Amino acid sequence: MLLLKPKLFFIYLIFVVLQVLCHKKAIVAVYIILNSP
Incomplete structure (x- = not known):
């Protein structure tokens, strides 16, 4: 898992x-609250 590219890990996280x-x-x-500025 750690060997995967950052983008692939990000996509997996979203999934x-x-x-x-x-x-x-x-x-x-x-x-939404956690991502509020």
């Missing part, structure tokens, strides 16, 4: 996040 959001849409609110 996992999307799967979680599919089951718990409430996390969307938390995601």
Whole structure:
């Protein structure tokens, strides 16, 4: 995993996040709060 390129790891991370959001849409609110400036 650590040998993968940063972009591939980033895409994998997003893929996992999307799967979680599919089951718990409430996390969307938390995601927005964490990314707020």
